[in-house]
Amino acid sequence: MSFQMSVEVERKFLCNADILKTLEETEVTCVGQHQFKDQYFDSPNFDLTLKDMWLRKRKECWELKSPTAEETSGEQSKSAALCTRYKEITNLPEIQLRVKEVLKDVCEDTEKSSSMENESWHSKMNLACFAEFTTVRRSFILEDGVRIDLDQADFGYHVGEIEVLVPEEGDVQSALEKIERTARKLGLAGDQRVEGKMSVYLKRNNPEHYAKLLRAHVL
Ligand code: V4E
Secondary structure: OOOEEEEEEEEEOOOHHHHHHHHHHOOOOOEEEEEEEEEEEEEEOOOOOOOOOEEEEEOEEEEEEEEHHHHOOOOOOHHHHEEEEEEEEEEHHHHHHHHHHHHHHHOOOHHHHHHHHOOHHHHHHOOOOOEEEEEEEEEEOOOOHOOOEEEEOOOOOOEEEEEEEEEOOOOOHHHHHHHHHHHHHHOOOOOOOOHHHHHHHHHHHHHHHHHHHOOOOOO
């Protein structure tokens, strides 16, 4: 069986007043603001996140982000190195399959699921929420499928992201170029690698988990 999957290519940035002004002067076809709560899940030993796999529930929908093959391979340009690439899966049976594949190596106790009919699927797999926060997001849709999100997380961190969603088998190289062009248009510094919300959240709320991810070169 094959499922629809896309790759999110993304570059984070710290938004200042100049960048915001440039953005507001740029041709924008749609602007909106919305708020959502994210809950991230993992096993007690952090088997998913230590593999750079991010399982979350947002607005009642499950999503799984996992690394692409390209992310770990070979040389890349300086601007490409500022971008992350993650496969995004939103189909629940596919998510469950992928998660099971990772956990089966570490968890033999899958039988207990039958005795806990009413438990949610993630509890049966021994997955618990390790991070929960709300984001207020302002979105700008530019030409060429480029999207800019300005996020304000409820634990006091602001971060911007330029992103392009590439369908399966799509052109990641051209997405990287679009992001680079947009970054130049906004006047972003060429060398800043910016922390995501999760990195800042874990540093503050779960330094042990954060340290493990640093050691595994995930963050
Ligand atoms: C992939 C990832 C995580 C999952 C959350 O991803 P992120 O894009 O940061 O969150 P958000 O809310 O902007 O999701 P969107 O709405 O765009 O789908 S948490 C940590 N990672 C890994 C990671 C990394 N290693 N480096 C950077 C810069 N970002 C994320």
